[in-house]
Amino acid sequence: MYSFTGNGNPTLVGQLSLAAGGIGLNVSQDGKYVCVGGVASANLYVYSINYINTTATQALSNSIVFGNSALGSNYDLNVRGLSGAQIEIDGLVNYDNVN
Structure with missing residues (x-):
């Protein structure tokens, strides 16, 4: 890359x-x-990878966001954890999709 x-x-x-x-x-x-x-x-x-940093209440201070609704539905993103995958999430994952 x-x-x-x-x-x-x-x-x-x-x-x-x-x-x-x-x-x-x-x-x-x-x-x-x-x-x-x-x-x-x-x-x-x-x-x-879009990182969001916000000070708004009821929001995450740092998160990973998949998709970008500001760019329309062509930028929607699906995330799938496949069988046998070892996934560790420390916090929340946000989806900013249109659909």
Whole structure:
């Protein structure tokens, strides 16, 4: 995974290792991107992670947000924990989807 700023060369921010015939997922070291790829599909997807910091009452002070309703339903995101996955959530996960 590379970060592009528009100036100069891209910066390596993470690497994706794929199991034979499987799917790989990696979060960049700077915590700003998630990279997902599959051998069978030969597709590579890079998603930015949106962190929200708010001081409003009844809200989380820090959270991970999936989707972006301000950009419309094309930016909705589904998150699935697959069988056998080990997922640890320290806090809440927010979905900012249109649908």
